[in-house]
Amino acid sequence: MAVAGDRLRFFGLGVVVLVLAATSLTELPLEQGAPPPVSDKIPEMIAEIQSGAAEEEAEANANEPGLVALASPCVMRRPRLALGVAQAWRHGFAAATIATEPEQRIAMLDALMATAPDDLSRWRIDIALVEVALRSDNTSEAKRHLENAVRRVVPDTCRADEAFFAAVLAEDRQAATALLARAVEIDPGFWSALEQLALLSAVGTGDDLASCEADAVRTLETVLQLGALAQKDTQFQRLNRALEAMPVNGRSALLRGMILRQTGETDAARSVYQQGLASLGASDCDAILRQGLMGMLTTTLSDT
16 A cells, blocks of 8 residues: 545424423433434444555545646646646746745746746646745735636646635635535545645534534545555655644544554554543544544554
8 A cells, every 4th residue: 555504494393393302301211311422424434444445445546647646736746737838938937936035936927927828827827826925924915816716727626726725715614624625526636635634624623513523534534545645654744743733632643543554553553542532521522533533443453
């Protein structure tokens, strides 16, 4: 293996449900509590991991010819997309992107825009200008350039990059997560989007049951795909550094353990899963996370 609201409005029905619920509660022993919540999606995902089906799918996504997973944006991940562009123009663009002063870089990119041979080349300049604006904390300029990029006619895979930068510009974690999930849906070989999606899922998008379940499943899926894309363990270093700043809890332990498993450190993964389980409380969210951690702990036992 390569290492790699809707808002529901209840009217009369709500009253009926409340009455029925109150009636049924009077028939139960007072000491009887509600059973802990369970997830259907997490056991399904664990089963796919244990059978190898999930990793086979990840490997298929990673084995696209010519894919350079760690590169960004799309014309660098898939260099063949830029083959029709004149070499002199490409050299000029490369020079612009390594200019040290932002003002100089912007001036060079603006000049290149005037001679860009096609929409894909213009799109690439738009994305470079988005990056310059983000480094300067100029979000209004970044949004303007991203809007220009969205209007270009480009290969569908490049829309993943637009979703990625929209996630960077998003004002809340839930919106950013949805946009990153969209980027990965468009391009499963997009390392940076997968990496950020894994981190946001480990931080958590909410404490309700649906959010906890979605976060856990995304963590499993993204790390599997990263493991398939990575050619060496060191490619996980940036993700590991980000994890060092996170407290050990059920969410972060799921991510840490998955990375360790992907890099062949099974015993360490098992220890991290156990630490994560020990950190869990009695909340419904923790019950969902417990399913994921227990499932992966069992999986590591079968790995050896």
